[in-house]
Amino acid sequence: MSIIKAIIILGGLGLIFGAILAYASKKFAVEVDEKEEKILEVLPGANCGGCGFPGCGGLAAAIAKGDAPVNGCPVGGAAVAAKVGEIMGVAVDSSEKMVAAVKCSGTCDKAKDKYEHQGLKDCRAAAALIGGSKACSAGCLGFGTCVSVCKFDAIKIENGVAVIDEEKCVNCGKCKEACPKALIVEKPASKEVFVKCNSHEFGKAVKVKCSAGCIGCGACAKVCPVEAIIIDNKLAVIDQEKCIGCKVCVAKCPTKVISGDISDRRKVTIDEEKCIGCTACARACKFGAIEGEKKQPHKIDQDKCKGCHLCLPKCKKGAMSLVDEEIKATN
Structure with missing residues (x-):
């Protein structure tokens, strides 16, 4: 009998407390938009x-x-x-995808060390010890602190330098925050041309410490047809909004510190029988390499052609083709 009473009492208390909680949940509910x-x-x-x-x-x-x-x-x-x-209920800005980029080309075979690091394999800890083991004070330390904070498996260390997988990168900024050298920045995903160095030392000092550093020679700025490159405090800086991706600077850079695939650079030729003289290609050429009157077949000055291929998509008659010979990197 006592067991039945206990069950009834507990059941009653349960109902009472349940009712109180139900009332409280409605009375003190926080409205969610x-x-x-x-x-x-x-x-x-x-x-x-x-x-x-x-x-x-x-x-x-x-x-x-x-x-x-x-x-x-x-x-x-x-x-x-x-x-x-x-x-x-608002319009969305269809801005271009941005990704992280590492401003360093100082791989193990190109950058020298000040000492052999034997401590904690963490970039922040290493940087606290006289700036880290690399001779270049602006170089990537390569211990992968950025890798450890990336949740998207978008970074890996290759030959002592952090490398971004742009397909996986979501530009969350975690790697940027973790880098003690401030080497990780953002850039438009479509822009291949990028200066992979952050040293502001004079050219001679850069050469002593790293064979892949920017020496501030200005050669890239001189050949840029749209003035998208300046030398700021001994370092080449590219204005990505102005850059047209012609890669002439990539080919001209003596230390190869400007990224960009130039393996497919070939000069262009025009089939005069197919050309209708629409001038679209001439207007696209930033080097004055295409000559010809309107409605007359055009020609390409091979000495001026830089192999940027900006003219190719402009020709709607299929009159333009690539010359087999590869353009030398010093062009």
């Missing part, structure tokens, strides 16, 4: 913090309140931004 919930559903859930907020929940709340842009998620990219923009 419906848009916030919808935004959270479309966010990738990586919780990487690359957006500047504490996880996807923080970003969703900020977007719903108007405190963050609809394209604030670096992981989701344009696809997620479009969905969030639809929820918020």
Whole structure:
């Protein structure tokens, strides 16, 4: 009998407490914006913090309140931004994808060391000891601290230098924050041409420490047809908005510190029988290498042609083709 009473009492208490909790949950409920919930559903859930907020929940709340842009998620990219923009009822900026880039070419075979590092394999710890083991004070230390903070497997250490996998990179900024040398920056994913050095020393000092460093000679700036390169404090700097990707600077750089694949650089020739003289190719050429009157077959001055191929997509008649001979890197 006592057992039955105990069960009844406990059951009654359960019902009473349940009713109290149900009332309290309604009375003191925190209203959640419906848009916030919808935004959270479309966010990738990586919780990487690359957006500047504490996880996807923080970003969703900020977007719903108007405190963050609809394209604030670096992981989701344009696809997620479009969905969030639809929820918020605003247009989405279709800006280009940005990725991380490492401003160093000082691999183990090119950069010299001041001493042999035998301590903790961490870039921040190494940098605290007279700037690290590399002779170049601006060089990548190569211990992979950036690798350890990347949640997307987008960085690896190759021959002593951090290398970014642009396909995997979401530009969350974690590697940038972790690098004690401030060597990791962002650049447009479509821009291949990039100065992989961050040294501001004089050319002679750079050469002594690293054979792949920028010596500030200015050769790249001189050959750039659109004035997209300047020498700032002894270091070449590329204005990515001006850069047309002709890669002439890549071929001209004596230390090969400017990235860009020039293996397919060939001069261009024109089939005069197919050319209708529309002048589209001539207008695209930044080197004055294409000559000819309007509605007359054009010709290419091979001495001026740099193999940038900016003219090729402009020809709609298939009158342009590549010369077999590869252009020398010093062109």
